Amino acid sequence: MADQYSLRIPALEVHQGKRRIYCFAIDGKKLHSFAAVSRVRRDKEERLQGYQRPEVLSHIRAIRRYLESDGAMMPNAIVLAFDSRVTFVGHGQTGSVDYAIPGELVIPVDESLPEEQKPAWLVDGQQRSAAIRDADLAEFPVAAVGFIADNVEEQRSQFILVNSTKPLPKGLIHELLPETTGHLPPAYVRRKLPAYLMTRLNIDGDGPFYGLVASPTAPDGYIKDNSLLKMLEHSLFEGALYQYRNPVDGSGDVERMLTHLKGFWGLVKEIFPDAWRKPPRHSRLTHGVGIQAMGFVMDALTDELPAEGVRCIRVRDALESLRPHVAWTEGTWRFGEDDEQKWNSLQNTPNDVRKLTTHLLRVIRTAETRG
Amino acid sequence: MSPTYDFLTDEYSPVRVRQRDDQYAHEVVTPIPYNGILVSKAIVDGGERKAGKYTEPQRARLYRMGVRRFFRLPPEIVTLGDCGAFNYINEEYPPYNVAEVVDFYEECGFDEGVSIDHVIFGYESDADEKQADPAWVKRRHISLDLAEDFLAELRKRRSRLIPVGAAQGWSPASYADSVNRLQQMGYRRIALGGMVPLKTAEILACLEEIEKIRAPETELHLLGITRVESMELFANFGVRSFDSTSAFRQAFMDDRNNYHTRDSMFTAVRVPQVDGNPALKRQILSGAVSQAEAVVAERECLRLLRGYDQGNVRIDDVLDALVNYERIVNTSKKRSYIDLYRRTLEETPWKSCSCALCQKHGIEIIIFRGSERNKRRGFHNLTILRSKMNDIDFA
Numbered sequence A: 001m002a003d004q005y006s007l008r009i010p011a012l013e014v015h016q017g018k019r020r021i022y023c024f025a026i027d028g029k030k031l032h033s034f035a036a037v038s039r040v041r042r043d044k045e046e047r048l049q050g051y052q053r054p055e056v057l058s059h060i061r062a063i064r065r066y067l068e069s070d071g072a073m074m075p076n077a078i079v080l081a082f083d084s085r086v087t088f089v090g091h092g093q094t095g096s097v098d099y100a101i102p103g104e105l106v107i108p109v110d111e112s113l114p115e116e117q118k119p120a121w122l123v124d125g126q127q128r129s130a131a132i133r134d135a136d137l138a139e140f141p142v143a144a145v146g147f148i149a150d151n152v153e154e155q156r157s158q159f160i161l162v163n164s165t166k167p168l169p170k171g172l173i174h175e176l177l178p179e180t181t182g183h184l185p186p187a188y189v190r191r192k193l194p195a196y197l198m199t200r201l202n203i204d205g206d207g208p209f210y211g212l213v214a215s216p217t218a219p220d221g222y223i224k225d226n227s228l229l230k231m232l233e234h235s236l237f238e239g240a241l242y243q244y245r246n247p248v249d250g251s252g253d254v255e256r257m258l259t260h261l262k263g264f265w266g267l268v269k270e271i272f273p274d275a276w277r278k279p280p281r282h283s284r285l286t287h288g289v290g291i292q293a294m295g296f297v298m299d300a301l302t303d304e305l306p307a308e309g310v311r312c313i314r315v316r317d318a319l320e321s322l323r324p325h326v327a328w329t330e331g332t333w334r335f336g337e338d339d340e341q342k343w344n345s346l347q348n349t350p351n352d353v354r355k356l357t358t359h360l361l362r363v364i365r366t367a368e369t370r371g
Numbered sequence B: 001m002s003p004t005y006d007f008l009t010d011e012y013s014p015v016r017v018r019q020r021d022d023q024y025a026h027e028v029v030t031p032i033p034y035n036g037i038l039v040s041k042a043i044v045d046g047g048e049r050k051a052g053k054y055t056e057p058q059r060a061r062l063y064r065m066g067v068r069r070f071f072r073l074p075p076e077i078v079t080l081g082d083c084g085a086f087n088y089i090n091e092e093y094p095p096y097n098v099a100e101v102v103d104f105y106e107e108c109g110f111d112e113g114v115s116i117d118h119v120i121f122g123y124e125s126d127a128d129e130k131q132a133d134p135a136w137v138k139r140r141h142i143s144l145d146l147a148e149d150f151l152a153e154l155r156k157r158r159s160r161l162i163p164v165g166a167a168q169g170w171s172p173a174s175y176a177d178s179v180n181r182l183q184q185m186g187y188r189r190i191a192l193g194g195m196v197p198l199k200t201a202e203i204l205a206c207l208e209e210i211e212k213i214r215a216p217e218t219e220l221h222l223l224g225i226t227r228v229e230s231m232e233l234f235a236n237f238g239v240r241s242f243d244s245t246s247a248f249r250q251a252f253m254d255d256r257n258n259y260h261t262r263d264s265m266f267t268a269v270r271v272p273q274v275d276g277n278p279a280l281k282r283q284i285l286s287g288a289v290s291q292a293e294a295v296v297a298e299r300e301c302l303r304l305l306r307g308y309d310q311g312n313v314r315i316d317d318v319l320d321a322l323v324n325y326e327r328i329v330n331t332s333k334k335r336s337y338i339d340l341y342r343r344t345l346e347e348t349p350w351k352s353c354s355c356a357l358c359q360k361h362g363i364e365i366i367i368f369r370g371s372e373r374n375k376r377r378g379f380h381n382l383t384i385l386r387s388k389m390n391d392i393d394f395a
Helices: A028-034 A057-070 A126-134 A152-163 A170-179 A185-201 A225-238 A239-243 A254-271 A271-275 A288-302 A313-325 A351-369 B041-045 B056-070 B096-107 B134-156 B171-185 B201-215 B227-235 B246-253 B278-286 B291-309 B315-329 B339-347 B356-366 B369-389
Strands: A004-016 A019-027 A076-080 A086-088 A099-108 A121-125 A142-148 A331-334 A339-342 B034-041 B076-084 B113-114 B162-167 B191-192 B220-223 B241-243
Touching: A004 A086, A004 B246, A019 A028, A028 A099, A028 A126, A028 A142, A057 A126, A076 A152, A076 B369, A121 A126, A121 A152, A126 A142, A126 B096, A142 A271, A152 A254, A170 A185, A170 A225, A185 A225, A225 B056, A239 A254, A239 A288, A254 A288, A254 A313, A254 B034, A288 A313, A288 A351, A288 B056, A288 B339, A313 A351, A313 B171, A331 A351, A351 B056, B034 B041, B041 B056, B056 B076, B076 B096, B096 B113, B096 B134, B134 B162, B162 B171, B171 B191, B171 B201, B191 B241, B201 B227, B227 B241, B227 B369, B246 B369, B278 B291, B278 B315, B291 B315, B291 B356, B315 B339
Parallel strands: A076 A142, B034 B076, B076 B113, B113 B162, B162 B191, B191 B220, B220 B241
Antiparallel strands: A004 A019, A004 A099, A019 A142, A076 A121, A086 A099, A331 A339
C-alpha cells in the first residue's frame, strides 16, 4: 500500500553512557506522518494517559508567521521518543571518535495508523512542528534528536526535563531587545521601542537618567527598569510621546522622543536634585510611584509641546510650584484636608500612583490659575 | 474597532494601541448613528470596590484631553456625563459627593451633566409615600437633595455645564412629583432614571402624569431606554433624547437577535475561536475534545462561509460544517442554532445592506466570533437604529 513505507534518514548515533541518541534532519512537513503528540488525559479507569498540553494556537501562529518570513531559521532540535520499531543501521565507525557513528535511521511509516500507534512521540517541539505543519511552505527541514524510550514513564520524565527550563530574566530581555534584528514575538515587538528609549536614556551621557537605570550591565543604577518602562509605555501610547509615533508600524522619531524626555526629566532633576540622587528606599521620586506619577505630569504639561520646546519657562514654573507640596524624601504628603500620609508610605500600586498624580496635577493647576 | 485587524488570520497588529489607534462608530459609519454620547463616572473612575473600564494612562488622557478630544467627537455631537447609578445600585448611599462629580464633569469638559441619583429598582403604580417601600422613598429624597446641592455647586463655581436633574420614582405620581420639584429648583432638562425594567405602558403612564405638571420648556431625557416603536408617543410628552447601548450590545449579547435590519432581526452565525472559547479550551485540556478535530472544523466553517458568500458553495454544505462544529463545541446540552442559521444564510441580509461595514466586510459581519466582528455588527445595528428613527415623525 502507498501509505506504508519506510523513511531512511541519514543520522548520527551518539553514545551517552549506556544510552544512545540519534541526531538527524527531517522535513517538518513529514513529522506528523510518524510522530504523534501524547495529549494528557485520564482514561475510563482514571489512569493517567499521555503528558502533553494542547497546542497554543496563538504561539503557533506567531512561529508560523516567522517561518513564512524571509531567512527564517530554527536551530534548536525537536526531540522524539521512538519505540522499538525504529531501528538504526550503522555504517561503522569513521573518524577519530568512538562515540558518534554515522548511519541511517529506519522509520516505518503507516499513515493509516491511529495516533496512539505511531512509532514516535513528540517530546519537545509540539508548537514548532504544528507551526511547520500549518505554514505555507513546501518543506522545512529541521534538526531532530531521537531516543528509544523503554516506556511512557520515561518519555514523561524527558518531557518534564526539557520543559522545565527557567525563562530568561526580564531585565536581560529588556537589555537585549533594542539590539535585536529579525522576527520577534508580538509581545516583544511592542516592548522594543520603550526598551530602546530606556537603554538610550541610561547610556546617553547628556540626560538625567544617565547610568541610573538598574540593568544587567548597569548594576549600580537604582531606578527600576520596570518603573521607567511603564512610564515610557504610558506616554508612548496615551501621552506626550504619542505625537512622535507612527501608528502604522509602531516605529517612531526616537531622537525627538529622547529630546522630549531629557528636556522634561532634566528639569525634574534640576528642581529636585536631592530626591533625584537617592535610591527608591530613600526617595519616592526615583521610586516606581514617583516615576509613574511624574510621567503623567509630563504628559499633562507637555502633550502639546514640540520636543525642542519642552525645556521652557512654563514647564519649569509648573515643576517649581510643586516644591512646597512634595514629600519625596521626608515629611508628609497632604492629599486632602483629612488625608495625610507619611512620605514613604506611598507604594507602587495603581491606587497610590493615581493619588499622587491627582495631587501633583491639582497643585500645578491651582498655581497656574493663580499665576 | 481596530481598523488593521486581519480577518483571515484573526490577528491584531502587534503594535496596535488600544482605543487610540482604534475607531468609534462615529468615525466609520455615515451618517453618524447618534447625536450625543453619554459617559458615566463609574465607567471612567470606578467606584469604591470596582475599577473603571479604562487603564490608568487612558483615564489620565481622558481627563487631560477632555471627553470631546478623547473620543474624537465632531462638533455636532453633544456630550452628557452621568454617574452610572446602576453601578452602585446595591449601596445604601451613592458613593460620590457633589464636588467630585462636578469635578469630573468640568475636567472632562462635558456639555451637560446629570445630578447624582440613586436608582429605585421597583414599580408600584398606586403606592403613595406611606405605602411604598421605605428604601424607595429614601432613595427618591436622596436623589432630590443631591439635585439641589448639584445646582448650588454649579452656581457657586459659575459653571457653564448645562445641569440635568435626575428624577427617580416608583409610580406615575412619584415621578411627576420629582419632576415638579426639579423644575422648581430651576432645572429645564430632566432625566428620568430607573425606567429600564419598566414596561412601555408603565413608562407612558408616568409620562402622562408628568405631562400634567411639565413646564412647556422642560425637556425630558430617558436614561437607558430605546423602544423605537414608542418613540413617537414619548416625543409627544416632551421626551427630547434618550441613551441606550442595546442595539450595539445585542450584536453579541442577545441569544438570537444579533443582526438587525429595517424590518427584521437575524441570528449571527457562531464560529467561536478554538483558542478563544474558555469552555472549549477546558474540554481540550481535559482531553474530552480533540484540538486537531476542532481546529479543522473551525477552519472548514470559515472557508465554506466565505465560499458561500462568493457563490461557490452550497448552503447545505455550509450548514453541515456548522452542525459538525456545533457538535464539537456544544458539549453541554445547549440547544442548536442551526435552523436560525439557515434563515440567516438563505436571506443573506448583509448583501442588501448599504452600510459601509457590511459593504466592506461581507459575510464576516454576520459571523459571531471575537470582538472585532461583533463590534462591527454592533455598529451596523446602530446605523439601522438611526435609519429607523429617521422615519419617526416627531411633530
